[in-house]
Structures are given as C-alpha cells and as structure tokens.
Amino acid sequence: MAWRGTRRLAVPFLVVGGIIAVALAAPVLPLGDPVTIDVSARLTPPSAAHWLGQDEYGRDVLTRIVWGARASLAVSFLAAAIAGVFGIILGLLGGYFRGVVEILTVRSAEAVLCFPPLLLALLVLTLLGPGAGTLIVALSILYAPTYARVAYAETLAARNLDYVVAQEALGARSGRILARTVLPNVAPPLLVQFSLTVASAMVLESGLSFLGLGVVPPEPSWGLMIRGARSTMDQAPWLLLWPCLALTGTIVALNLLCDALRDVLDPRGRNVTANPFRALTGNLLSRTSPPQVSKPELLRVDGLTLEIAAEGGAIRPVRDVSLSVAPGETLAVVGESGSGKTLTGLAVMGLLPPVVEIVSGEVHYTDRTGHTYDLMRLDDAAMRGLRGDEIAMVFQDPSSSLNPVHRVGDQVAEAIRAHRNVSAAEAWRQAVGLLDQVGLPDAARRARAFPHELSGGQQQRAVIAAAIANGPRLLIADEPTTALDVTIQAQILALMAGLKHQSGGMGMIFVTHNLAVVSEIADRVAVMYIGEVVEEGPVDQVFATPRHPYTIALIESVPEGDDDRLSAIPGTVPPLHDLPPGCRFAPRCGFAEAACTTADPPLERIDGKRSTRCRRWRELA
Amino acid sequence: MTTVPLLVEAKGLTKTFRARQSLFGRRRDILAVRDVDLSVGGQEAVGVVGESGCGKSTLGRLLLHLLAPTAGTVRFDGQDLAALGSDQRRRLRRRMQLIFQDPFGSLDPRRTVGNQIADGMLIHGLATDAQAREAVGDLLEQVGLEPTHATRLPHEFSGGQRQRIAVARALATQPDFIVADEPVSALDVSIQAQVVNLLADLRQRLGLSLLFISHDLHVVRHLCDRVAVMYLGRVVETGPAAALFEAPAHPYTQALLAATPSLARRRDTGRPPLSGDLPSPSDPPSGCSFRTRCPHANSDCAAAVPPLEPWASDGHRVACWRAAEIA
Ligand SMILES: Nc1ncnc2c1ncn2[C@@H]1O[C@H](COP(=O)(O)OP(=O)(O)OP(=O)(O)O)[C@@H](O)[C@H]1O
Ligand code: SF4
Ligand code: SF4
Ligand SMILES: [Mg+2]
Numbered sequence: 011m012a013w014r015g016t017r018r019l020a021v022p023f024l025v026v027g028g029i030i031a032v033a034l035a036a037p038v039l040p041l042g043d044p045v046t047i048d049v050s051a052r053l054t055p056p057s058a059a060h061w062l063g064q065d066e067y068g069r070d071v072l073t074r075i076v077w078g079a080r081a082s083l084a085v086s087f088l089a090a091a092i093a094g095v096f097g098i099i100l101g102l103l104g105g106y107f108r109g110v111v112e113i114l115t116v117r118s119a120e121a122v123l124c125f126p127p128l129l130l131a132l133l134v135l136t137l138l139g140p141g142a143g144t145l146i147v148a149l150s151i152l153y154a155p156t157y158a159r160v161a162y163a164e165t166l167a168a169r170n171l172d173y174v175v176a177q178e179a180l181g182a183r184s185g186r187i188l189a190r191t192v193l194p195n196v197a198p199p200l201l202v203q204f205s206l207t208v209a210s211a212m213v214l215e216s217g218l219s220f221l222g223l224g225v226v227p228p229e230p231s232w233g234l235m236i237r238g239a240r241s242t243m244d245q246a247p248w249l250l251l252w253p254c255l256a257l258t259g260t261i262v263a264l265n266l267l268c269d270a271l272r273d274v275l276d277p278r279g280r281n282v283t284a285n286p287f288r289a290l291t292g293n294l295l296s297r298t299s300p301p302q303v304s305k306p307e308l309l310r311v312d313g314l315t316l317e318i319a320a321e322g323g324a325i326r327p328v329r330d331v332s333l334s335v336a337p338g339e340t341l342a343v344v345g346e347s348g349s350g351k352t353l354t355g356l357a358v359m360g361l362l363p364p365v366v367e368i369v370s371g372e373v374h375y376t377d378r379t380g381h382t383y384d385l386m387r388l389d390d391a392a393m394r395g396l397r398g399d400e401i402a403m404v405f406q407d408p409s410s411s412l413n414p415v416h417r418v419g420d421q422v423a424e425a426i427r428a429h430r431n432v433s434a435a436e437a438w439r440q441a442v443g444l445l446d447q448v449g450l451p452d453a454a455r456r457a458r459a460f461p462h463e464l465s466g467g468q469q470q471r472a473v474i475a476a477a478i479a480n481g482p483r484l485l486i487a488d489e490p491t492t493a494l495d496v497t498i499q500a501q502i503l504a505l506m507a508g509l510k511h512q513s514g515g516m517g518m519i520f521v522t523h524n525l526a527v528v529s530e531i532a533d534r535v536a537v538m539y540i541g542e543v544v545e546e547g548p549v550d551q552v553f554a555t556p557r558h559p560y561t562i563a564l565i566e567s568v569p570e571g572d573d574d575r576l577s578a579i580p581g582t583v584p585p586l587h588d589l590p591p592g593c594r595f596a597p598r599c600g601f602a603e604a605a606c607t608t609a610d611p612p613l614e615r616i617d618g619k620r621s622t623r624c625r626r627w628r629e630l631a
Numbered sequence: 632m633t634t635v636p637l638l639v640e641a642k643g644l645t646k647t648f649r650a651r652q653s654l655f656g657r658r659r660d661i662l663a664v665r666d667v668d669l670s671v672g673g674q675e676a677v678g679v680v681g682e683s684g685c686g687k688s689t690l691g692r693l694l695l696h697l698l699a700p701t702a703g704t705v706r707f708d709g710q711d712l713a714a715l716g717s718d719q720r721r722r723l724r725r726r727m728q729l730i731f732q733d734p735f736g737s738l739d740p741r742r743t744v745g746n747q748i749a750d751g752m753l754i755h756g757l758a759t760d761a762q763a764r765e766a767v768g769d770l771l772e773q774v775g776l777e778p779t780h781a782t783r784l785p786h787e788f789s790g791g792q793r794q795r796i797a798v799a800r801a802l803a804t805q806p807d808f809i810v811a812d813e814p815v816s817a818l819d820v821s822i823q824a825q826v827v828n829l830l831a832d833l834r835q836r837l838g839l840s841l842l843f844i845s846h847d848l849h850v851v852r853h854l855c856d857r858v859a860v861m862y863l864g865r866v867v868e869t870g871p872a873a874a875l876f877e878a879p880a881h882p883y884t885q886a887l888l889a890a891t892p893s894l895a896r897r898r899d900t901g902r903p904p905l906s907g908d909l910p911s912p913s914d915p916p917s918g919c920s921f922r923t924r925c926p927h928a929n930s931d932c933a934a935a936v937p938p939l940e941p942w943a944s945d946g947h948r949v950a951c952w953r954a955a956e957i958a
Contacts, residue, residue: 172737173736173738173747175697176729176731178697178796179697179724179729180728180804181755182754186754194741263767346822348665348792407733450946451907466683466684493732493733495682495683496847496890497682497886497887497890497905500890502894524892526891526893527892529893567823568849568894569847569850570894575831576827576828579825617707
C-alpha cells in the first residue's frame with residue numbers, strides 16, 4: 011500500500027522538504043547578513059549581486075527571504091503542531107467519553123473562540139512579552155479549539171462504528187482504543203486541518219509581526235517583509251512580489267502534500283470515479299458505435315473479462331462472462347462471495363474501481379429510443395447520462411448508499427434533478443410521491459427525515475425510490491435485501507416484483523447469494539463460481555434439475571432440511587491468483603474425473619434455454 | 632435443557648435510550664428492550680429472531696454489558712456484571728465475545744486482519760507475539776481462509792470473507808459465551824453451512840454457549856436449542872426450537888415463518904407479506920405491541936400487555952391474548 015502512493019507524494023514532499031531545508035541551512039548558505047543596512051543602495055532592482063534586489067534599507071532581499079522563512083515557518087509549523095496535539099487530545103477525549111469530559115475538553119476549548127484573535131494575542135503578549143515564542147503560544151491557543159472541534163466530530167462518528175465497539179468488546183482499554191483504532195481513522199480530516207492551520211498561521215504571523223506583537227524587527231519574517239514593502243509599493247513593486255510568492259508557494263505545496271498524504275493513508279485507494287481505461291478507449295474508438303437494429307434483449311453482456319493488477323501478477327476476477335436480460339425479465343446472479351457478481355454489475359454501470367481493467371467483452375444495451383450500443387465504448391459523459399436515468403443501481407448496504415447529512419427526500423429529489431430539468435419544489439413533490447410508492451409510511455413527513463432516523467428497511471425503500479426516480483429500464487440490485495429482516499425482505503421483494511410489472515418492461519439484474527430469494531424473485535438464474543458463469547437457465551429448470559455439480563452442492567447446503575449437519579461444500583474457493591487448471595470447481599467436485607483437470611470445460615448449451623460449464627452434465631441427470 | 636447450569640441469566644432487562652427531537656423539543660425515550668427475562672445455559676445455543684429495530688442487537692449488547700441496562704440485571708457465571716469494577720469486567724471480557732452483523736464496519740480498515748485477530752490474545756496476555764501470529768494462521772484456516780491472508784487489509788476481502796475474519800477474531804480469546812449478531816446473514820450458503828457447522832462444532836468441543844441473533848429462521852432452527860422471538864423490545868414467544876417452528880402460537884411468529892423465503896416453496900404461494908413497519912419504539916402501541924400489524928387483533932389487545940405465559944409443558948411460552956382461539 012505504501013509504495014502505491016509514493017509517487018503522488020514525491021513532488022509536494024520534495025518541494026516542502028526543499029523549502030524547510032533551505033530555511034534550516036540559512037546560516038551556512040553563501041548569503042549576506044539579513045540585517046546589514048546599505049541605505050545608499052535602497053530600493054535597487056534585482057541585479058547580479060542581489061538577485062531579488064534590495065529593500066528600503068538596502069538589505070539583500072534574497073537573504074531576508076531565506077532568513078525570514080526560518081521565522082515564518084517555525085512560527086506557523088510549531089503553532090499548528092502544538093495546537094494540533096492539544097486540540098486532537100481534547101477532541102478525542104470529548105468525543106469518546108462525552109458527558110462531563112466533553113464539557114471539560116471541547117466545550118471549554120470552544121470558549122476560546124469567543125475572543126477576537128487580536129485581543130487574545132494581546133493578552134498573551136502582555137503576559138509573556140513580544141517575540142516569536144509568544145507568537146507560537148498565542149497562535150497555538152487560538153487554533154487548538156478548531157482542531158478539537160474537528161477531532162470531536164470525527165470521533166463522535168467513529169466511536170459507534172462496529173470495529174471500535176469490537177475493541178471494547180475485546181476488553182481493550184480506552185487509551186488503546188483511542189490511540190490504535192480511533193486516531194488513525196479520524197486522522198485524514200485532521201491532516202487537512204493541519205495544512206489549513208499552517209497557512210492561516212503564516213498569514214496571522216505577518217499581521218501580528220507588523221503590529222509589533224510577533225517577530226521583532228530588524229529580524230526578517232515574510233510577514234514583516236510584506237508589510238515593509240507596502241509602503242514602497244509604488245517605487246519597488248517587486249519587493250512585495252517576493253515574500254508573497256514565497257508565502258503562497260509554501261502554502262500551496264503544503265496543501266498538496268497534506269492532500270496526497272490523506273489519500274495515501276486511505277487504504278481503500280482513490281474513490282470510485284471515472285475509469286481511465288474507458289476514458290482512453292472511449293476517445294480512441296468512436297464515441298458511440300453506430301445504432302443497430304433493435305434486438306429483443308435489453309442488455310447483453312458478451313465475454314466480459316476483468317483484470318486487476320496485483321502484487322503477484324494480474325488476477326482475473328471475472329472471466330468470459332456472458333449474460334442477457336430481456337425487458338421485464340429478472341435475472342438473478344447467484345454465487346459465493348468473491349465470485350465476481352458485484353464486479354460484473356459495476357462493469358455494466360461503468361463504476362468499476364480504477365484498479366480494475368476491462369480486458370475484453372462487450373455490453374450491448376438497448377435504450378429507450380431503441381438504439382443499441384456498447385456501454386464499454388461510451389465516454390464518461392454519455393455513461394453518466396445513462397446512469398441513474400436508464401440504468402439504476404441499488405446497493406447492499408442502504409445506510410452507506412445514503413448521505414447521512416441530507417434528508418432522504420432531498421436525496422431522492424437530487425436523483426430526479428440530476429437528469430430532469432424540474433424545479434426544486436416539483437422535484438420534492440415527486441420525491442414524496444416516490445417515497446410513498448415504495449411504501450415509506452407517512453411519506454410526506456418522513457421525506458424530511460435524515461437517513462439515521464429510518465430503519466434499515468425504510469432506508470432501503472428510500473434507496474429504491476432514488477433508483478427508480480427516473481423510470482430506469484434496467485435496475486441492477488446488488489444484494490438489496492441481504493441486510494434486511496425477513497418480513498421486510500418479503501416486502502422489498504414484493505415491492506421490486508411490483509415495480510417490474512408497473513413499469514412495463516423494466517429489466518432487473520438481482521445479485522444475491524440466497525438461493526431461496528432467487529426462487530422467489532427471478533425468472534432466470536446465472537450461477538457464478540470464481541469469476542465464471544457455470545450454469546444458466548430458467549429458475550424452475552435449474553433448481554429442479556441442476557446440470558452442474560456446483561449448483562447441486564449449493565442447493566444441498568441450504569439449511570432447510572432436518573439433517574444434523576448441514577452439507578457444506580468441501581474445501582474453500584481457490585484464490586484468484588492460483589486457480590486450478592481445467593475446471594475451476596474440480597478440487598471440490600464430487601464428480602471430477604481426470605479429464606476435468608486438463609482442459610477448460612466450455613459453456614455448453616443444453617437446450618435452447620440452458621447452458622452449463624461441466625463436461626459431465628449428461629451424467630448428472 | 633432446564634437442568635443445565637446457567638451461564639448467562641438476565642432478569643427484567645430493560646434499556647431505554649434517551650433521544651431528543653430538537654434542542655427544545657420534548658424528550659422521547661426509545662424503549663429498545665422491555666422487561667426481558669432470558670437465560671443461556673452452558674453449551675446451550677439460544678436463538679433470537681425478530682425484525683430490525685426490535686431490540687435484538689441491544690439485547691445482545693446488554694448481555695455482554697457493552698451497554699448498561701436501564702433496569703434489570705445480567706449475571707454472567709453468577710456474577711452481576713453491573714456490580715463488577717471496570718477492571719474485573721474487562722478481564723471477564725475474554726470469556727464473552729461479540730460477532731457483528733456488518734462485515735464492512737466491524738473491521739478497522741487501517742490495520743491488517745492478522746493484527747486485529749491477534750488483538751484479543753495480546754490484550755488479555757494469552758499469547759506472546761510469536762504465538763499469536765501462529766494462532767492467527769490457525770484461526771484463519773478454521774474459518775476457511777489462508778494463513779497468508781493475515782498480512783492483508785480488510786478492504787482486500789469480499790464481504791463474506793470479511794465476516795469470516797470477524798468470526799476468527801471472536802474465537803481468538805477462546806471465549807465461553809459468544810453473542811453472534813447476524814453472523815451468517817452476509818455469508819454465502821456453502822460458507823454459511825461451514826460456519827454454522829463450525830459454530831456447532833465449537834459449541835460441542837469447547838463447551839461454547841451461544842446467543843445467536845439472526846433473521847434466518849432456517850439457520851436458527853438448525854443451530855439453536857431454544858428460540859426467543861422478539862417484537863418491539865419484548866419477547867413474544869419462546870420455546871424449544873423444534874416445537875416453536877413446528878407449531879408457532881404467536882401471530883407474529885407465524886407471519887415471520889411465512890415470510891421466510893424457501894427453496895421448497897415457490898413464490899406467490901405464501902401469505903401476503905406482513906404489512907407495515909415496526910411502530911416507532913419511542914411510541915409503542917398500547918397493550919399488545921403487535922396489534923397494529925396483527926391480523927387477529929381486537930379491542931382486548933389494546934387494553935393490556937399480554938404476559939408471556941406457559942403454552943406447553945416443554946417451556947414453550949407465548950404472549951398473546953388470543954393464542955388459544957387462533958390455535
Ligand atoms: N478493489 C479491489 N482490489 C483488489 N481485489 C478486488 C477488488 N475488488 C474486488 N476484488 C476481488 O475480486 C474478486 C471478485 O469480487 P466481487 O466483489 O465481484 O465478488 P462478489 O461475488 O460480489 O462477492 P460478495 O458476495 O462477497 O459480494 C474477489 O476475489 C475480490 O477479492
Ligand atoms: S467439469 Fe468435472 S470437475 Fe468440473 S464440475 Fe464438471 S464434473 Fe466437476
Ligand atoms: S394479543 Fe392480540 S394483537 Fe397481540 S398478537 Fe395476540 S391477537 Fe394479535
Ligand atoms: Mg458483492
């Protein structure tokens with residue numbers, strides 16, 4: 011993980027490091043004395059001897075910039091760091107323990123924010139006397155509460171996460187939980203806070219130094235230089251330019267560094283955004299392939315193969331997957347975890363994480379106007395236009411599909427306004443209607459609720475409302491009922507079945523691992539095993555007379571019988587980087603024969619409607 | 632079953648969460664768990680079923696004293712958990728573990744799974760670093776993963792694989808009592824079967840007691856000796872698993888069974904799904920909490936809370952005024 015982001019870190023790191031190194035090395039650099047006055051040469055423009063010119067007392071500007079960096083950087087970095095340490099400790103304690111501790115830490119720290127910054131600085135000054143040290147103390151006190159607030163808010167959110175509770179359940183001490191579990195997870199926003207604080211401290215330093223409350227002249231600081239240059243701006247404008255450039259340059263580099271640092275610290279890598287592979291091919295190839303004669307299928311996936319570059323060589327989590335969905339048809343994709351169900355769905359949506367590359371395959375989609383095109387060759391803008399409009403997706407975990415800080419009604423309305431040009435009021439009205447349609451009780455009032463105020467089932471209803479807001483023609487539902495209870499699952503399944511009938515021809519891909527749910531909702535089923543479709547056909551036929559040993563084993567492991575032990579499939583799913591030769595199921599298959607491990611069994615048609623990837627399917631009957 | 636010495640015994644357990652609508656709004660108390668008596672014997676597996684928000688998870692956390700009850704007591708191995716000092720309680724935590732519902736949220740995204748599995752052993756001083764590393768490999772194998780997975784981060788696993796890691800973490804301290812909060816609902820059937828078999832084995836081999844919270848009635852029936860059905864914070868029916876599933880006496884249990892998807896029964900053959908959602912636990916209906924969704928409700932049902940009364944001699948109890956009429 012560490013080396014992946016190193017390149018992104020390198021540039022800002024080198025720039026910030028370089029600035030700090032130069033400032034530290036000021037005494038040994040071949041520079042003059044920053045306070046030596048040469049009034050005869052005052053305000054001379056840049057020359058070979060004085061690269062950046064001389065200031066109003068004839069002092070060398072380059073020398074003063076470098077020496078000034080020492081004061082400016084020391085003050086701002088130290089102040090930001092000291093404020094950070096104290097603020098974060100206060101925020102963590104307040105957010106974790108709440109109650110009295112919260113009042114003693116966060117709330118009392120916030121009292122500081124009531125003072126005007128200058129007044130506070132004056133107060134500290136009268137107590138300690140002027141100088142860079144005083145400035146650091148004053149700025150630390152000033153900035154600590156902001157850190158405390160950020161840390162507090164983040165800790166509050168983190169303390170109820172399962173993995174934090176899990177530490178508590180293990181019997182870990184609070185200190186250990188805070189340091190090992192909470193702190194690393196609240197660190198990213200705090201890093202951003204650090205870069206903001208350093209920037210803001212540099213600016214305040216210049217202001218306070220100017221008032222004589224900070225760095226004492228003639229010692230240089232960037233702030234003092236800016237203030238000094240202001241009075242001679244007409245005669246020597248460049249004097250203003252240099253310290254300003256130094257200040258902004260440092261702040262920008264610092265922001266970049268903190269940004270990159272935050273991304274590198276996030277183990278999940280970059281967010282799911284545009285797929286660079288698609289962007290590339292989309293531009294190289296024609297924008298959209300020419301419209302073709304419309305086909306009965308709504309969606310046809312042909313030979314989809316996906317690849318992920320991993321440390322021990324590339325892995326292919328989805329190989330040669332072909333599926334099709336007709337209008338009004340529900341196709342269930344069922345398989346064990348890691349079988350590639352989700353990735354297949356994401357590929358259709360154009361939402362693959364950046365690490366996943368499309369090796370081959372076509373995804374033909376027929377839109378409202380009857381045009382068929384290959385989604386793999388659409389550019390990002392066109393894909394975004396389809397997503398949420400023609401093709402919608404419902405994810406497994408409703409609580410993470412909804413934004414916790416927005417009202418659910420607004421989120422549904424937002425989905426409408428992303429694709430339809432309607433007023434906010436109209437979108438809200440439609441959103442309430444949709445929430446009512448998906449069975450959210452008292453929709454008009456509950457639309458104003460925030461996600462956490464709804465139960466899991468109600469959240470999933472809201473997610474479905476947002477998904478169907480624009481009347482999609484294809485709904486991809488990835489385990490939409492897995493997180494729900496049975497009576498609610500029954501309701502959601504009934505809701506989804508009903509939607510299909512109402513909408514006249516909405517096709518659905520229903521990803522699930524629950525065979526019983528497949529039999530309730532789907533017309534056809536595709537059984538996946540480590541990245542391949544091993545059997546496909548109408549649900550009744552596949553379940554009544556399975557033609558692949560894996561399907562047979564899956565059906566037998568359903569805990570509906572009265573046997574003492576459940577019949578589990580022996581062994582485990584082999585890792586993707588070490589797939590067995592020949593049939594991937596051979597090591598776990600009760601029917602395997604020698605030939606199974608030598609050649610890949612092809613996907614064979616059984617009759618018009620079914621197919622299997624087992625060479626012995628005839629003997630299974 | 633009644634002769635088994637009790638490992639965990641809860642009496643009159645009640646948990647009320649305080650919540651405020653707005654700064655000046657009136658306080659609304661959420662009645663998450665109401666007056667629940669529940670016991671788990673040594674090596675016994677008790678299933679808790681019910682809808683989301685009915686208080687199953689809260690009950691599980693109360694039994695582990697991860698939450699302090701508003702009223703009632705929990706005794707673990709005879710000791711009142713609330714009366715223990717925090718250090719004593721922390722030591723006792725080695726013996727009780729929790730497996731979470733959400734395979735995405737229960738693992739720290741920033742630490743390797745090996746370190747997280749080893750945590751419990753190290754916190755309680757059960758193993759040295761080297762021993763823990765070895766044990767982690769064994770545990771990963773036990774839950775169907777590879778020892779080499781220990782150095783990976785949680786996001787490199789699929790949902791099902793993460794839940795197996797969470798199971799491994801709970802098993803690491805060799806506990807006596809595990810509260811498993813929907814532990815297999817996110818797992819695939821074949822793995823679910825392995826984990827259910829694994830839990831059953833552990834129960835035999837290690838004398839493990841289990842509170843198994845699940846919405847999968849098939850699995851509960853398979854794994855558990857006794858079942859408690861919860862609705863809106865109360866236990867509405869409890870009894871031996873076989874008897875309760877064969878002949879459910881409470882209208883809610885009946886509806887629950889009908890809603891459970893089944894391979895044997897094709898779609899559209901069951902009753903229409905139970906309508907409506909759970910009423911708000913901050914404002915439960917008077918009398919029987921289930922009356923707003925119950926097809927058999929009448930005016931008596933609103934008058935008073937039906938007590939959990941013996942239904943059969945085998946410990947089967949039900950809380951419904953009309954159970955005898957419906958049966
Ligand atoms: N971002 C990623 N980085 C590395 N490997 C990944 C990534 N996303 C998925 N994989 C791997 O690709 C394979 C297929 O993953 P996918 O999520 O499609 O499975 P799934 O069938 O949806 O599983 P589940 O039922 O657990 O949701 C898995 O082995 C997984 O570990
Ligand atoms: S091809 Fe051979 S190993 Fe593969 S499923 Fe069929 S019988 Fe089993
Ligand atoms: S008491 Fe009344 S409302 Fe409650 S379950 Fe029985 S019949 Fe239904
Ligand atoms: Mg998935």
